[in-house]
Amino acid sequence: MKHLDYQPMRSISWSLRLGFVCLAFGYLIALRYLAGVAWPDSFLGAVYLTTAFVGHFAFLALIAWCSVILPTALIIPNLKLAKVLITFELGALLLLLIVDTFVFQQYRFHLNMFLWKLILNDTNNEIFAFSNTMKALAVMAIALVIALLFFIGQKLAQPKKSWPHIRLISALLVVYLSANLIHIWADAQYIQSLTRYNRNLPVYYPATATKFMAKHGWLNEDAQQANASLSMNKQNASIQYPLNPLQAAPLTAPMNVLIIAVDSWRADEMNAEVSPNIWDFSQRSMRYNAHFSGSNSTRAGIFSLFYGLPSVYWDAMFANKQGPVLIQQLKDNDYQFGVFTAATLTNPEFDRTVFRDVDNLRLTSEGDTPIARDIDLTKDWLQWIDQHQQQGADKPFFGFLFYDAPHGYSIDDSLPAPFLPEEDINYLVLNNDYDPTLIRNRYRNAVYQDDKLIGQVLSDLQDKQLLDNTIVIITGDHGQEFNDTKHNYWGHNSNFAAPQTHVPFIMHWPGQTAKEIALETSHFDIVPTLLHRALSVTSSERDYSMGGNLLAPVQKNWRLAGSYSSFAVISEGLIIVSSLDGSMHIYDENMDEVSSAALDYSVLSKAMDEMKRFYK
Incomplete structure (x- = not known):
């Protein structure tokens, strides 16, 4: 009978080491979320942005490891096969992060079902037009990421000394909790110079405790109003509105x-x-x-x-x-x-x-x-x-x-x-x-x-x-x-x-x-x-x-509508809704969900353009 080579503890230990390497790569990739963002001008702002950035992606990595990598290490009965699958899984996660950084830079929101639907159904390249060169570069990038992870994985197979896994994870969790504690205070004090960075991080929902702070007398309402009235430096703005200075003729008979x-x-x-x-x-x-x-x-x-x-x-x-x-x-x-x-x-x-x-x-x-x-x-x-x-x-x-x-x-x-x-x-x-x-x-x-x-x-x-x-x-x-x-x-x-x-x-x-x-x-x-x-x-x-x-x-053959947590493209009897939680649904005019619909991707392309034209 052939030996299965089931070694889950070795798979887990190896996957943790490779996971930390991927987290380091993830940090480098995620710096794209901060491209064009002005560095905070206060010490607390710098601490918050740093801890939020480091802690949030570490927390996402921990969730991904627990939900994807760990089950693979435990279930797959062969060590080599487990390593291959884990390598591909980690590579896919890194590639997903890369794609999301491009989406965010283009549209100022993160990957969601709305975008996935567009990508998967854009067979005629009406929305996302990629040249052959770009396609070739994408294939090369995917191959490079996977090959690099296999190479690093081989190097990590026999470590010269043990890794302090628990201490590293504990330290990163402390950083994550620190960012949330700072956010609780900044949110209660209405310090937008800190909280404005939240939208740059994917699926980032930091803790708030306004009622708790108010109950204990820690909500400074005067500071809240004062900070709200402060204008932010327009040099730090991410919006260009209007696109050009308005030109107008003299108004001789105003109504x-x-x-x-x-x-x-x-x-x-x-x-x-x-x-x-x-x-x-x-x-x-x-x-x-x-x-x-x-x-x-x-x-x-x-x-x-x-x-x-x-x-x-x-x-x-x-x-x-x-x-x-x-x-x-x-x-x-x-x-x-x-x-x-x-x-x-x-x-x-x-x-x-x-x-x-x-x-x-x-x-x-x-x-x-x-x-x-x-x-x-x-x-x-x-x-x-x-x-x-x-x-x-x-x-x-x-x-x-x-x-x-x-x-x-x-x-x-x-x-x-x-x-x-x-x-x-x-x-x-x-x-x-x-x-x-x-x-x-x-x-x-x-x-x-x-x-x-x-x-x-x-x-x-x-x-x-x-x-x-x-x-x-x-x-x-x-x-x-x-x-x-x-x-x-x-x-x-x-x-x-x-x-x-x-x-x-x-x-x-x-x-x-x-x-x-x-x-x-x-x-x-x-x-x-x-x-x-x-x-x-x-x-x-x-x-x-x-x-x-x-x-x-x-x-007109289409229109846009938006709300607090979602937006919709409405065209030819269809209501295409994308929510901030990443879900995407298509309805008819009576709100009956449509399982399959022939979408006009030229309309969706125009709608997407309207939602990003005024961002720098």
Whole structure:
């Protein structure tokens, strides 16, 4: 009987030695994640980046060794065969790391199922075009890595002295824990100069303990606010926005601009019954029947409205304290700002992104309920516009009113609520069989009451004869679902189907005739329209957005939508979703998952380009 040569302890010991060598190679490869990243200017920052880098990849290596290498060493009954398999496994892990570094440098996110799907299905090289030389180099690189590991493996087969495996692993775990402890403190103190490096490391989710720190009095709120207000050195920025300095002709007859947004306002609830005042206004304006938000959530929806860019750029804009060019152009033309929102502007951090360049920003409204705060913001706006007309009517104004009642299903019992029967939402009872009629009526009543408030704003503009010189946009930040797709989706921020992304859009533009527009448009189109047609910007819209002209819309066959943890490419009835956890799924318009679909890779290529164009 042939001897199997089963020596698991020798396999384990040898694999640990080769694993440490591969970890050293991994560190060298992973330096690519830090290419172009400014070295921290503080000692603590340098310590954090170093410990996070060293500790995280050591931790990943330990996980890989325990889950892949160790089982091979234990299961394979032949020492030589085990070494061969382990060598190929370690080589594959190194090659995977190499590929991810290239992906990150190209797109600023790491390998996920979305990209794997593109790579595996890009048979015509429509997205990833590789020359024969590049293919040959790739094959040579793979062969070189495997050959090098076999050579090193042979050298390590008979070590001259034992390796301190346990001490090395223990030391690296201490480094890993140190990085997490530093991050807990930096996160609680809001030190972005440290935490901004997190996104560079793949599958890196360092520890946080904000509640624990606050409970023990270790959360320095003053320091948090102070650090948040500090501008980062633009020389360290990883974003180039706009791509080129904006060029504009002199603005001789500036028009006022007023944007009214309603949180969680779905498109089919803009009608004569639910929103009669806005409906009446829409009959005298341009009404866009196929308009979509850039998101299914507030943060990314408002971001798409003011930046004209997908939500993947939020972190970069936030980290680099980069406000939208729309606001800057308004300031350059001496516009007066009236920003009135029901929900606080500090969460999401619109005060540090969208409105960071607005002076004396009003951060919140008074009131215990969303509808009470909506009433308060309306009152304050009417007072502000009165004061503007009395003291600064010679200067144009930009107004932004953001209503919140539908988001919270909030109504005022003293105001009319015609949709009955109704009840407040109870999230605990929602399921796929739940009848949404009562909460849908509650939602409609919230929209109805906000419509009454917005009607006051519109009537006031009419009374002051401001509509002759004011662009008025009325829309939603995103939609709201009531299990429309019959997959137990409620509210928003859970999928990218129409109920959560299709929003009303009405635009009154002085000199433009009232009409309905059937072509698909989106929030990405707002900024280029205002900059080009209202603020005389002559630069290409490609320099600062991914949108087009709402006054002359063109047919589109795809669009982007993003949220806090995922993004979607929506085209030809398919919703292709990629999540930050690496998962990738394809759905139809009703959120039924599609197991196999003929994807248009030219569209996906364009979408990928939009998500990386503004990174340096």
